[in-house]
Amino acid sequence: MSNSPLVNYTKISPNSSARGAKIDTITIHHMAGNLSVEACAEVFQNTSRQASSNYGVGTDGRIGLYVPENRRAWTSSNRDNDNRAITIEVANNGGAPNWPVSDKALQATIDLCVDICQRNGIARLNFTGDKTGNLTMHKWFTNTLCPGPYLSGKFQYIADQVNARLGTTEQPKKETYPGSTTVYHVQLGAFEKKSWAEKKRQALEADGFDAYLACVDSCLWRLQVGNFAEKVEAEKMLAKLKEAGYSGFVTLLSGKVETPAAAPKKSDDRIAQEVVWGQWGNGAERKQRLTAAGYDYDVIQAKVNVLMGR
Numbered sequence: 381m382s383n384s385p386l387v388n389y390t391k392i393s394p395n396s397s398a399r400g401a402k403i404d405t406i407t408i409h410h411m412a413g414n415l416s417v418e419a420c421a422e423v424f425q426n427t428s429r430q431a432s433s434n435y436g437v438g439t440d441g442r443i444g445l446y447v448p449e450n451r452r453a454w455t456s457s458n459r460d461n462d463n464r465a466i467t468i469e470v471a472n473n474g475g476a477p478n479w480p481v482s483d484k485a486l487q488a489t490i491d492l493c494v495d496i497c498q499r500n501g502i503a504r505l506n507f508t509g510d511k512t513g514n515l516t517m518h519k520w521f522t523n524t525l526c527p528g529p530y531l532s533g534k535f536q537y538i539a540d541q542v543n544a545r546l547g548t549t550e551q552p553k554k555e556t557y558p559g560s561t562t563v564y565h566v567q568l569g570a571f572e573k574k575s576w577a578e579k580k581r582q583a584l585e586a587d588g589f590d591a592y593l594a595c596v597d598s599c600l601w602r603l604q605v606g607n608f609a610e611k612v613e614a615e616k617m618l619a620k621l622k623e624a625g626y627s628g629f630v631t632l633l634s635g636k637v638e639t640p641a642a643a644p645k646k647s648d649d650r651i652a653q654e655v656v657w658g659q660w661g662n663g664a665e666r667k668q669r670l671t672a673a674g675y676d677y678d679v680i681q682a683k684v685n686v687l688m689g690r
Contacts, residue, residue, distance in 0.1 A: 381450040384435065384495050386488075388442040389417045393424035395432040396451040403449065403500045405465040405514040406493055407456050408538070409433065410479050410527040415471050417444030430454055433467040435492060441484035443492055449500075457522035465516065466496050470531065478657035479528030486534065493542045504548040507539040509590040510605075512620055515539050520588040530658040537661075564614035565594075565604040566621060568628040577601040587624050604631070651675055652683035 381403075411420060420436040423429070424446050433455045436444040447453040455467035470489055474480040481489075493505065506513040511520050515535060518526035568584070568591070571577040577593050580603055584591040594602045605621065605628075608614040614630045621628055651660070651670070660666045667677045 381448075382499055383445055383449050384443065384492060384499075386443050386492055386495055387435075387445045389421070390445045391418070391421035391425070392448070393421070393432040393446045393453075394427055395424060395430055395454050396447045397454070399450055399452045399463060401460075401463040403464060403466060403496075404502055405461065405516055406496060406502075406505065407461060407465040407467045407516045407518065408489060408493075408527055408531060408535070409455060409467060409469045409518050410481065410531050411436070411469050411471045412479065412526070412528070413471070414439055414473055416440075417442050420444060420469060420471070421446055433469040435466070436469040437471060437485050437488045437492065439471045439473045439482045439485050441482075441488040443488055449496075456516070456518050457524075461511075461516060461521055466500075468492060470527070472528065478530045478659075479525075480530040480658045483662070486538075490538055490541045493538065494545045497542060497546055504546060505539040505542045507535045508606075511588045512617055533659050564606070564608040564611055565631050566606055566614055566618045566628050567631045568603045568605065568621065568626055571601045571603070574601050577603050584626070589621065589624070648675065648679055648683055652680050652687055655680060655684045656687050 417436050417438045421444055424432040432447050432453045434447045434449060434453045449466060452462050453467045456462050470481050470485050472479045473482040505515045507515040518524055581591045589605050591603060591605045594604055606617050618628060618630055654660060660669050670677045670680055
């Protein structure tokens with residue numbers, strides 16, 4: 381098993397174990413600080429911390445190797461995830477609350493993910509928003525904010541960029557219900573009171589599942605997980621939920637669900653703050669997203685300039 385040829389610096393951490401599974405996952409973390417790849421390596425030399433990662437990416441885009449890929453790094457507070465995953469720590473060029481990373485660090489992370497996938501036979505990165513995908517977040521396994529709001533908001537972008545370079549931008553075709561033109565969900569209950577459904581939704585979220593409520597027949601709140609185009613993916617999610625102690629079933633909805641009213645449009649001031657936090661992307665991407673969401677790009681950018689002291 382090889383390591384990435386993109387590495388600029390190597391210092392092997394003593395904190396690792398034998399890997400007990402085939403590599404099929406990537407987990408991206410943030411350093412919660414602007415550490416160079418050398419400084420991050422020194423942190424992982426401390427055996428009392430019992431922490432490490434396979435790779436680190438600095439704000440300058442340089443890449444460090446700390447645990448060879450044939451070893452399990454101690455990164456995600458979860459043995460099963462780390463057994464399957466290559467873990468990457470990314471430096472922050474800003475602090476709380478958003479913990480942003482530089483464009484160079486983001487691009488280097490994407491380059492590294494492409495290389496990891498190519499060398500390990502990972503056909504595509506599947507970001508599902510929960511543990512069922514193969515692009516995972518630290519916060520799904522323990523009580524932490526890692527990888528921070530900025531990187532969390534970039535996971536789908538990272539997956540899209542990697543998959544485009546791997547040549548697998550489309551989901552593979554799988555079995556569907558005959559004649560179906562709708563989507564599949566896993567349902568875990570129906571409640572007369574929204575507060576009851578919300579309480580259980582929060583419990584699911586704490587266990588790492590992205591659950592939501594759907595208002596049905598003007599009186600019942602269905603608690604559901606996932607929006608799947610294929611039956612097999614919904615069944616995989618149901619199996620994961622059952623492993624976590626939940627019961628449910630796959631349901632096929634055909635437009636009978638009354639979706640809750642759309643949330644009120646956020647103020648321009650709020651959107652400008654979200655732009656500063658990195659939630660709307662950069663450059664042309666930001667302009668396109670703001671315009672598509674119904675905001676005046678020039679108005680928002682003017683407010684951003686004020687917030688940034690420009």
